Amino acid sequence: MARAYASGFGGVIASEEPLASYAGARILEAGGNAVDASIAVSFALAILVPHLGGIGGDFFALLSTPNGRVEVLNGSGQSPRGLSLKLLEERGLKGVPERGPLSIVVPGMVGALYEMWRRYGTLEWSKILEVPVKLAREGFPAPPSLVNAVKLYSNVLGLDEGSKLTYLNPPPRLWEPYRFKGMALLLESIALDPQSLYEGEVAEAVAQYVEGRGGLLGLEDMKSYKPEWVEPLKASYKDWVLYEVPPNSQGVTTLHIMKLLEERGLVEDPYGIDRFKGVVEVAIPCYRWRDLNIGDPRYMKVGVKELLSSRVLEEIKGLTSASKSGDLGLHGDTTFHAVADRDGMVVAGIQSLFYPFGSAITEPRFQVTLNNRATGFTTDKGLPNTLAPSKKPLHTLSALIMVDGGSGRVVAVGASGGHYRPQLHAVFATNIIDYSMNLEEAINSPRAAWDWGTGRLVVERGVKGTVQGHVVVERLGVANAVEILGRARGGATDMRGDGVPVALP
Numbered sequence: 001m002a003r004a005y006a007s008g009f010g011g012v013i014a015s016e017e018p019l020a021s022y023a024g025a026r027i028l029e030a031g032g033n034a035v036d037a038s039i040a041v042s043f044a045l046a047i048l049v050p051h052l053g054g055i056g057g058d059f060f061a062l063l064s065t066p067n068g069r070v071e072v073l074n075g076s077g078q079s080p081r082g083l084s085l086k087l088l089e090e091r092g093l094k095g096v097p098e099r100g101p102l103s104i105v106v107p108g109m110v111g112a113l114y115e116m117w118r119r120y121g122t123l124e125w126s127k128i129l130e131v132p133v134k135l136a137r138e139g140f141p142a143p144p145s146l147v148n149a150v151k152l153y154s155n156v157l158g159l160d161e162g163s164k165l166t167y168l169n170p171p172p173r174l175w176e177p178y179r180f181k182g183m184a185l186l187l188e189s190i191a192l193d194p195q196s197l198y199e200g201e202v203a204e205a206v207a208q209y210v211e212g213r214g215g216l217l218g219l220e221d222m223k224s225y226k227p228e229w230v231e232p233l234k235a236s237y238k239d240w241v242l243y244e245v246p247p248n249s250q251g252v253t254t255l256h257i258m259k260l261l262e263e264r265g266l267v268e269d270p271y272g273i274d275r276f277k278g279v280v281e282v283a284i285p286c287y288r289w290r291d292l293n294i295g296d297p298r299y300m301k302v303g304v305k306e307l308l309s310s311r312v313l314e315e316i317k318g319l320t321s322a323s324k325s326g327d328l329g330l331h332g333d334t335t336f337h338a339v340a341d342r343d344g345m346v347v348a349g350i351q352s353l354f355y356p357f358g359s360a361i362t363e364p365r366f367q368v369t370l371n372n373r374a375t376g377f378t379t380d381k382g383l384p385n386t387l388a389p390s391k392k393p394l395h396t397l398s399a400l401i402m403v404d405g406g407s408g409r410v411v412a413v414g415a416s417g418g419h420y421r422p423q424l425h426a427v428f429a430t431n432i433i434d435y436s437m438n439l440e441e442a443i444n445s446p447r448a449a450w451d452w453g454t455g456r457l458v459v460e461r462g463v464k465g466t467v468q469g470h471v472v473v474e475r476l477g478v479a480n481a482v483e484i485l486g487r488a489r490g491g492a493t494d495m496r497g498d499g500v501p502v503a504l505p
Contacts, residue, residue: 005440007490010504013037014480014491015337016052019140020044021502023131024339027123028504034341035063035120036128038349039113041337043132045351046109047183048140051149052335052416053351055186055197056206056370057358059109060245060351061116062232062399064410066344070243070401074228075112077105079374080216081389087216088379088387096374096387099156101215103359103372105393107197109351112227114194119229120345126191133187139179142172143498149356162209162362163369182367189366198222202366209363210370217370224390232401235308237262240433243401244425247294247384251398252307253422256286258429259313270435273465276427276448280457283423283450285319295384296392334397336414338482340489342504346482348399348412400425402432410484413443415494417477419452424477440492443479 006012011034013024023044024037032040038061046055053059059075083102088095097103117125150157150171157163172178189196196202203222210217232243235255242258244251260282267274289312293302306312334352353359358371376393378385385394398421399414413428415421424447431442446462451471458471466472478497483490491501 004493004495004501005490006501006503007488008503008505009342009487009489011037011339011341012482012489012491012501012503013041013337013339014482014493014499014501015041015045016145016335016478016480016497016499017045017048017143018498018500019135020048020337021500025502025504026131027128028341030123030127032123032128033120033343034339034345034347035116036123037339037341038337038347039117039121040128040131041339042109042113042349042351043129043187044135045335045337047132047135047180048143049145049335050369051146051356052333052353054353054358054369055110056107056368057109057351057353058107058371058373058395058397059112059349060249060397060399061112062243062245062348062401062412063120064346064401064412070232072230072232072245073112073116074230074245075108076248076392076395076397077108077225077373078390078392079105079377079387080218080221082216083374083387084389085379085387095379096377098355098375099360099372101210101213101359101361103374104210104215104217104361104370105373106217106221106225107371108225108227110190110194110197111225115227125194129187129191133184133191136180136187137184139177141175142178144174145498147172147174153357153360156360157357160213160361162364163357163360165364166362166367166369180367182365186366186368198225202368205365206363206368206370210361213361215361233307235259237429238433239405241403241405242429245398246304247297247300248392249395249398250290250294250422252294253286253290254398254400254425255308256289256313256316257283257422257426259308260286260316261426261430266430266434269464270431270437271446271462271464273448273459273463276457276459276463279423279426280450285316286422287452288319289316293384295394299384299391301384333418334416336399336416336480338412338414338480338491340412340482340484340491344484346401346410346412346484348401348414350397350399350414352397396421398422398425400429402429411439411481413479413481415477415479420449420476423449424479428479428481439481439483439490443481443492444495447476449476
């Protein structure tokens with residue numbers, strides 16, 4: 001395995017694309033902090049891998065300040081005010097379509113990045129966007145992730161004129177120069193006015209295009225969007241403290257799994273199938289509880305402060321089934337990055353359109369590809385995640401920050417993976433805490449997880465003891481991580497992706 005770990009005293013960035021890591025490193029070198037760098041990385045990723053985390057999607061950040069305070073920025077968007085169960089019924093639909101104009105919610109990413117800068121940023125906003133603007137305007141060598149995604153989803157993209165013009169005219173070729181002229185105009189507009197996606201010319205173009213395609217996302221939906229600062233979920237695991245993203249995110253499911261694993265214990269072999277079966281056995285009721293109880297907090301019957309109570313944990317133990325009938329959930333839907341700066345601030349940032357290319361609806365002038373996050377709602381009535389107007393769906397995006405109570409070591413880790421994410425986070429955490437793996441080993445070792453859609457065990461090559469009936473895959477998500485070890489800041493990237501960590505001296 002090629003080494004993918006970098007360490008220095010001046011800060012570190014771990015992301016899925018080398019040019020995005022460079023964008024963040026340049027900001028740190030210019031005197032910016034981890035928030036400034038994270039914003040640069042996020043916008044760069046939106047250009048380099050727009051199918052994973054484009055500007056028409058959502059963004060969550062888990063932040064640890066130099067004094068150890070952990071905060072969460074929820075940058076998920078709400079459903080359009082006209083999207084309802086009644087509307088679906090009138091249109092003869094049994095649920096929100098997986099793609100297309102009805103699957104779109106308000107894109108929260110840009111508003112969240114600007115809000116993060118308003119609270120913690122130090123450099124000028126427009127300076128932070130210089131490298132992302134350059135990538136869009138002057139181009140970049142087309143990376144494998146983008147090239148492969150366009151090939152794989154060309155039929156879906158071809159159904160929308162904006163997507164066809166953006167990605168298929170012509171399609172990117174591996175490592176050949178490629179650029180997005182419309183995205184350059186978009187970023188230049190955002191650099192001048194961060195609210196332009198929600199109130200200005202860009203917002204009008206997006207709303208007009210979506211409504212022209214039969215969608216419901218309107219200007220009033222865009223104007224009313226506000227990101228939210230919320231308290232993180234917090235749980236102990238042995239000598240460590242774990243922080244996750246609260247609802248409407250599924251982050252609590254990670255902590256439920258960890259608490260039940262702490263009671264149960266783990267087998268000795270970290271690479272054996274029995275280890276992962278143990279995780280799955282506690283994960284299944286945790287997912288069932290999630291599906292019954294988690295969604296937009298305004299609609300939940302369980303208060304956020306009760307989510308990790310002994311009563312809830314006992315309730316979870318009494319549940320069994322959670323699987324849905326459907327396809328294997330192997331959507332490459334997300335990109336995660338992490339930054340640690342010289343002063344000890346850490347940002348774990350995750351962005352997504354949900355499925356690759358989201359709704360596959362792209363406004364052609366500014367090349368905004370919009371999410372399909374409304375697909376995350378259920379049409380089962382009476383649940384916290386039941387579809388309703390101006391409501392946030394149950395969100396798969398989350399991130400994990402871990403603090404060792406003994407040494408003070410701080411680890412921020414996350415991965416793509418959709419519904420697999422809580423299990424993946426639990427695997428990374430136990431790799432570090434229980435199996436004493438270093439950061440690079442923890443995110444690169446083989447993994448397995450239970451599939452929420454089919455009820456089957458999905459196993460990577462390298463896991464020992466697989467049997468007939470398991471689904472063997474090449475990879476389960478792409479992870480990145482950073483850590484603080486005294487004065488040193490280290491970062492690791494996943495061999496399953498194309499990224500590299502970049503450290504400053």
